Amino acid sequence: MNYLPGTASLVEEIDKKLLVVLRDGRTLIGYLRTIDQFANLVLHRTIERIHVGKKYGDIPRGIFIVRGENVVLLGEVDLENEDKLPLEQVNIDTILELQREQQVERELEQDRKKKAMAERGIHVDQAIDDF
């Protein structure tokens, strides 16, 4: 049966290992099992991968049903080169700790920026999404 080329129709990606970035910034890696016309996804054996700098950590999540509208991007994981990442894997607690630190840092910077802006008379709305 003929279908849309490439990833346009997700049919070709079924049962492949995909990396999915969600709207809230989370990164999921899992096997795509089922799709529908709204690009709702069922991810199987999903892990959530958290990247902080050159380090990353995986949190096993299981099965994910992702509502299509929350998908920012998705792509197939190269299974051959999957292990050759130039990144260092650390355990979950470490990465969570790192993430927290990063977040605090970011908030501080945001505050500094906001303050600097305010000093120059510019008021920015706080609600700026990461994406």
Added chain:
Amino acid sequence: MALSRDVNPMFPALGAGKLDGMENMLMQAPEDEGAFDILNDETFGDLGDADYDWENEHERLAEELEGASFFGSQTPEPGYDKNRTRDSGFLTMDRGHGSVAQDEELEQSLSRLVVEDGDNKNFDVNGQPIPGALRRSHFDELFGPNSPPSYLDLESLNSRKNIWGSPSVDSSFQKPVNNTLQALFASAKQAVYRDIPGVLQDARSTPVQHSQAMPLPPEVPTLAEIENSMLARESNKPQVLTAEELERQLRGDPPLSTDHRQSSFSSPVAIPPVGTSIAFRKQPSQAPSGLSPRVLNGESSPINIIAPQARVLQPFHHQGSPVQSAASPTPSPSPSAFPPGMVPPPGLIAAQSPRMMPPYNPAMFMANRMMGNAMSRPPPPPNRMPPPNMVSPFGSPYGSPSAAALASRSQHQLQYPYQYQHNRQAPPHHREGGPHMDHRNGGGHGGPHFEGRFDQSNNQRSPGQHSHFQRHHHQDMYTADSNEAEDEYAGLMTKKEKDWIIKIQLFQLQTDNPYLDDYYFTYHTIKKKAADRNRQEGKADNKDNEPELLIPNMIKIEPRTYTPAQFEGSLGRLTAASVHNPRQIIDVCRTVSPTGEESGKKNVSKELRRYRQLLMDIEKGFTIILDIDDIEKKVLALPDENRLPLFEERLEKIKTVYDYFMQDDSLKNFVVTLHVRKGRKLLARLMPMLGKVQWLSIVTVLLSHLPVLIKKDQDEEGLQVLMAPLSRYLTRCDLECLVHFATILQKHPKQNEEGLGLLLHNSFGISLLCCLIKAGEDYFKSTSPVDIDNQLKTQWTQFIEEFVESLESVPTESLAWPDRHQPQVGEHVDRFISNKVLGGVEDKLAHFSKPKPTEDAQQPASGQKSASDLL
């Protein structure tokens, strides 16, 4: 009324008679219908639809009300009862009401969408089906008739329709019902009667409603029949899972397991409704002995969620019993198979909710496990869908059977979940069975039991525990996975399901007008294709290969007008949106009226207002021209026999614009319009569309007004726009036509005193002359002198003579440049003019054969280009 009539005569002094009158007035106060109509229109929009007459509806309801309150005082009319509404209309909402045609329509469109390979054997091995899962979505079952049908009755959710299969598949669902289900039916019924006779009453209401919504198939068996056949079956034990089969399964023999799958996945899925989950959890203790909890639960939902209990409770050695054997491999019945008023027995329902009940006998897996046969590769698990962490709202159905199962399970089985939960480091069974084994069980091969437990435990867990637990669970899974070369969960989506989605995706691409819906993509593809073609042919010449969309190759969908469903007793109108009928949010329609409305501003000066009006008119003309373009594109996509109406429409529109220019004898619009740049463009676009007669008359008018136009045009040279469409036709004219134009251009004592001399100063004029002469030259060249009419020839000669005269009188430097150089002009003049005269204008004639000087070339060239672009 009756009462007051009786009473009044007794108290005449109290003015009872007046009261009576008053009452009558109150009762019969004439309604101001117009006012109500307005109000209603405001509230609900204009229901300009003949089917729905709210007034009739209202009268009927009012009648009933009256009938209820003034009992006895009215005799109902003969058809009265028939006409009565029995309730709010929601529960008993008659699906037949006004929606039969719609249903059919939906079914048709659905079957178009549905993949036609209904046969089970068509499932290829790649697209291994999920047995039982997602086979059918019976939303009616799910939500019961209580839920708003408008929401559920989308075509894809059509309750009677299997969205996964073609109608033929549906019928195959029903066929095997009699043998096996009857058995289930009867045994379950017995159980119900024996154990809780009282509950039956409560439960009855549900199936009754159910059967109202669905017509009964004729082959519904009577109770006696069912019992008989059950007895007959009892003696003749079915071999659903023979020992041989079991063995084969254990060995992981694929072909047989495929067969098995084929038979099992055809049963429909029944996703348990959320609402029932709590009641559910309590069930196992209440219904320990295979009694259908459906009976207890019947009111909350028409679907039976817990039915598989009976099956779960079957110990391993009982696998041959009719009930059990009947349920697992049998395709399910449609819910309509229940006779009215009859409680669907647990077994029957079990067959409808295959998720709860793996086609693989749970006992089999038990045996599998107990024998420690870990290397057997099991057929795909039947219940892969419910993921542990996602299913929780729906999880209880799994929980309950498993909980029930706990009681009758072996010790090993009993401990399993708890060990899994609590011994987080390494569940013992991992060591026993190895990762492979474990994986299989965790993933759902163990059937609902495992997942149910899973789920229950998840629900009870604190969030922290939860993730911790899962982490281990999944790490187990990954290790298991890495050991396996093949992905055992692959093919969760069957080929059919994929095809279905592909069809939906492609369906979204269908468009009536690719130029409108997907302009840039369409144009890009066309351009690319044209470029490819040019490259292949090795031609650089793009001019004739201008990208042009000829056939928007689309499937013409016959226009279906969507009429919103109407429900008895509902206020306003409910609408259902679907892929085919997206909700229409706003009605956009463009009304084109060639004779526009006056702008109402009084204080604007008359002249300005007239000018604005002119611009508006031109704008309207363009709108019509665009419409004509659209029609031309549409026509190409249609088969020949359907083109005629569009052709007519096109001609009519062309005539509208044409009439605008040639409005009345004074032709007042013509000159004014041509003074505006956009007006000239409009004429340029209109000209190629005109028929021969129209074209001739409009060109005649144009040429006769040329002196006026050229005088205004002197600095702008805007008339050049008209040259391209003009020359295209002029080259094809015969001599008579050319002479006709030539005489218009020639000097007349009154109308046109300057004659051709004026034209020579204007680039449009000189281009026009060149074009005429070239056309003449072509004509004289291609026609033998004998055929040329002498009179015409004389007239033409006069024209050329005048041309040469004017050429003589105009200084070379004030000659305008024609749009393209025409060396033929010199040749043609040679034909008619003696050499002596010719000598004087020789250098000027050379002017025509020279290409334009480069510094000037830019401007007219671009002008010409834009003109051809417009066409």
